[in-house]
Amino acid sequence: MLLGISFSSEMATSALVAYIHYLSFMLCFGALTFERISLKVNPNRSEAISMVIADVIYGLAGIALLASGVLRVLYFGQGGGFYTSNPIFWIKISLFIAVGLLSLYPTITYVLWAIPLSKGELPEVTENLVRRFRLIINIELIGFALIPLLATLMSRGVGL
Numbered sequence: 001m002l003l004g005i006s007f008s009s010e011m012a013t014s015a016l017v018a019y020i021h022y023l024s025f026m027l028c029f030g031a032l033t034f035e036r037i038s039l040k041v042n043p044n045r046s047e048a049i050s051m052v053i054a055d056v057i058y059g060l061a062g063i064a065l066l067a068s069g070v071l072r073v074l075y076f077g078q079g080g081g082f083y084t085s086n087p088i089f090w091i092k093i094s095l096f097i098a099v100g101l102l103s104l105y106p107t108i109t110y111v112l113w114a115i116p117l118s119k120g121e122l123p124e125v126t127e128n129l130v131r132r133f134r135l136i137i138n139i140e141l142i143g144f145a146l147i148p149l150l151a152t153l154m155s156r157g158v159g160l
Helices: 009-038 046-075 080-084 088-100 104-118 127-155
Strands: none
Touching: 009 046, 009 127, 046 080, 046 104, 080 088, 080 127, 088 104, 088 127, 104 127
């Protein structure tokens, strides 16, 4: 009982999984936004390290988002059949996968930045790379902005 309200451990677990799902989504969006705002030609060491850290946060939050989403579909939501029979669910999942795949190029690049950064050197960041990353991250942000819309439509039975 919390504040005079009783709830089962299953309710608490369901609420915790939902909270992790929402928090992970916000962390993904925030990390991507930070990366987008921070992009610039030839960042200094601190800026480059911040970008790498933001991408690590993005990756970890993305994994937590996926794991909590799977748990919600299988155990804590409206049942797997409700979701998997809805084409909007599959559009939402496809969009999540597309955003994840788009993030591979920047992530691999950031991993490669770790090599010069570990030697006290700065990564070479050209105007072309910045333009490419801005385009990719803008598309990712649009994708992430559409996912809650699809989830909202799906939860209201649209597509069934």
